[in-house]
Amino acid sequence: MNWIAWRSLGAAGLLALLASTFFMTTAASRTFYGIDHPVNLIFYYHVAVAWVGFAGLLLAALASGAYLVTRAPGYSWLAEACIAVSFAFITLTLATGSVWARFIWNSWWEWSDLRLVTALVVWFIYAAYLVFRHQAQDGAVHAKAAVFSLVAFVSVPITVASTRLWQSPFHGTSLGTDSVDIHGLAFALSLIGTGLVYPYLVATRWRTHRLADELEAIEAQA
Amino acid sequence: MSLRPVWSAAPAIPPAGRPVEDVGMPPAAITLGAVAKRYGRHLALERVDLRIDAGTTVALTGANGAGKSTLLGLISGTVSPSSGRVTLAGARAGDGSRARGRILGVLHHRTMLYDRLTGSENLRLHATVRGLPLGRVDAVLAQVDLRDAAHRPVATYSHGMRKRLSLARLLLHEPAVLLLDEPFAGLDAASQERLAQIVEGLRGRHTIVFSTHDLPRAAALADRVLTLAAGRIADDRPTEVQPGSERPAVEAAAHPAPFAPAPRGAAVTGFARTVAALLTKDLRIESRARSVSTAMLMLAGLLAVVLGMAFEPLANDPAVLSGALWVLITFAALHGLARSFDAEFHDDALRGLLLTGADPAAIYLGKVLGTATFLFGVALASVGLISLFFGAPALLGALPGLLLLIALAALGLTAVGGLTTVMARHSGLGETLLPLLLLPLVVPVLLAGVASVPVLLETGRLDPGWLRVLLAYDVGMLVATTAFFEHLLEG
Structure with missing residues (x-):
């Protein structure tokens, strides 16, 4: 896919997010769990960003595996780009969730909420990845970072399972409950928009690094 | 750019730009074909073609930074070439580090031994990991003249003794090729002489490549002296064979009898x-x-x-x-x-x-x-x-x-x-x-x-x-x- 196509993807994503914002502000219910408050609308971004961000971590694990097998630096940079963008998305998830909780639960943070705790642990795991990955750019660091990403991906499901044991669920499931009336179109648009912006951001970051690599190779030849 | 060393299958592909005369030549133990290595913008080694015959002893000399360690690293596989290929006789395609471990013995600056273990325990550990009979330990300890110190912790060894113990570690599995990176560096005259005698005893039985700054030592121990300068082979000449120092038959070295790997x-x-x-x-x-x-x-x-x-x-x-x-x-x-x-x-x-x-x-x-x-x-x-x-x-x-x-x-x-x-x-x-x-x-x-x-x-x-x-x-x-x-x- 050429670069113009990637940009169109990003632009389409932004349009979908704008449309989603339009529908949620004009047509969607602001009452969640019996509480009527405009901050409830943050749900439409919060869930989409969380889903797409976590899905991107799967892509990062696949890219890391591909890097260890093929040793093509492109895969290592793809994994890095996915994790960097997912990390930003998880940060947004934590921030939007925290803002919502401030108004609805009257608390910025609840240790009893397993999803908050899980997201925070995952945030720390991938923060460590980014710190490690960016200390130097050579194959040895790329390989170690890829291993870390794969091991992290083994750890995440067990972390989710263990936080569930740790606390009985407080943060209810987001969809399919009667106490939440979701505007289907606004949510679908938000998910599609986020789903389009994500690959655009990943591709942008990936391409920047590839170009930097090429530049370095050209300079080395000169 | 691949970060994996490029190991190709034997028989060796003739290096580019240098015809290989098959007839009457001893088999090649190591072949480098148009091998270059760069570290970032620094070119450490520039398109080197090299063939080292089985059973010969080769000295690498040259100033610091000339590319000696890079060349040894490329042969041992710890350094991957930026371009070109390195071929080791006896390695099969795809065997990677396992085959290398069987064919090579590499002596580094560092001992690669555990200080707290005795000399004998260190060698027993290596023999066990390699699946070799433990009887080999006493044999190689005798070969490097360390039997008396075998049951002392390595921490108590002198620098020269550590070098010899490191050499013993390499000899356990009778590798076809020995790579010695500045084996004489930092040793006093007596220790140098002792080590040189041991290496002399190994000549002909193994293909030996060693780097050194000591030109008289290089001339005395090697069949061939390669001089590196700024990443190129500046000089490549055989040493004069001294009377009365004929080597054992090369055929014996071409087919050394390494201890068979486990089935x-x-x-x-x-x-x-x-x-x-x-x-x-x-x-x-x-x-x-x-x-x-x-x-x-x-x-x-x-x-x-x-x-x-x-x-x-x-x-x-x-x-x-x-x-x-x-x-x-x-x-x-x-x-x-x-x-x-x-x-x-x-x-x-x-x-x-x-x-x-x-x-x-x-x-x-x-x-x-x-x-x-x-x-x-x-x-x-x-x-x-x-x-x-x-x-x-x-x-x-x-x-x-x-x-x-x-x-x-x-x-x-x-x-x-x-x-x-x-x-x-x-x-x-x-x-x-x-x-x-x-x-x-x-x-x-x-x-x-x-x-x-x-x-x-x-x-x-x-x-x-x-x-x-x-x-x-x-x-x-x-x-x-x-x-x-x-x-x-x-x-």
Whole structure:
């Protein structure tokens, strides 16, 4: 896919997010769990960003595996780009969730909420990845970072399972409950928009690094 | 750019730009075809074509930075070529490091031995990992004239003795090719002479490539002297054969009789043997030095005192007891892992084991089991410390359940901890990075530990849900970390 196509993807994503914002502000219910408050609308971004961000971590694990097998630096940079963008998305998830909780639960943070705790642990795991990955750019660091990403991906499901044991669920499931009336179109648009912006951001970051690599190779030849 | 060394199948592809006359030539042991190596913008070696005949002894000379170590690294496979290819006779395509370990013996600046083990124990460890008969150990010790010092720890050896012991390590498996990186550097005249005599005795039986700054030594020991300058072979000439120093027949060297590798069916026993050898090695070193467990115990003791003072009013709360216990175990693990893996990187001992061609997964598993054993002991002592400083004998009453809990936790913590310790060590930030890398990954273990102890104190049983989490974590992480360990060792 050429670069113009990637940009169109990003632009389409932004349009979908704008449309989603339009529908949620004009047509969607602001009452969640019996509480009527405009901050409830943050749900439409919060869930989409969380889903797409976590899905991107799967892509990062696949890219890391591909890097260890093929040793093509492109895969290592793809994994890095996915994790960097997912990390930003998880940060947004934590921030939007925290803002919502401030108004609805009257608390910025609840240790009893397993999803908050899980997201925070995952945030720390991938923060460590980014710190490690960016200390130097050579194959040895790329390989170690890829291993870390794969091991992290083994750890995440067990972390989710263990936080569930740790606390009985407080943060209810987001969809399919009667106490939440979701505007289907606004949510679908938000998910599609986020789903389009994500690959655009990943591709942008990936391409920047590839170009930097090429530049370095050209300079080395000169 | 591939970061894997390019190992091609024998027979060697003739190097570009240099016709190979087949007829009447001895077989090539090492062939470099248009090999170049650059480090970033620095060109360390520029399109080198080289053929080294089996059974010859070649000296590499040249100023510092001329490319001698790079050339040796390319032949040994520790340096991957930027372009071109390196071919070793006897290596099959795709055998990678295993075949290299069988064909090569590489002498580095660092001894690649464990200081706390005796000379004989070091060689026995290598022989065991290679699956060689232990009788070889005495034979090579005699060859390098170290039989009298065999049962002294390497820490007490002189520099010259360490060099000879390192050489003995290479000779265990009778490799076809010996690569010696500045073997005479830093030795006094007598030690140099002694080592030179040993190398002289090996000439003809192995293909030997050594680098040196000592030109008379090079002329005396080698059949051929290569002079490198600024990444090129500036001079390549045979030395004059001195009267009365005819070499043994080259054919003998072309087909050396290396100790046969273990048959394929023995892979499992080989794996188990390596794991057991590594575990025994760690226990033996620790029983002498006690450096890992003492450091962990000291830290755990200090923490128990501090936490005991801080939480005195809450000392009877099972949740507080549990939290304090797992703080001790976590910090002990962080501290102990760094100490335990230090021993592996000191003098490059771990790299020496990996150069044998042993399965890195087996080496990692052995190391993890060893370190987990120490952590288990310290965790057990932490139970005692917490009971003492919190005045909570109930914790001791729950010991049978705690034993299982602590054993599972120690294994999981060490499996991931070993991996992250190696990562942190090789990072620019060093071991300060370890807590950042390790702690988020071991959240399930810590949660299971912290949540299980109060349940255990109340009901006398371990919670089956948490046990499942711990088991799943241990199995998943042991499999993942041992499988991926190999990739951590580059660079």
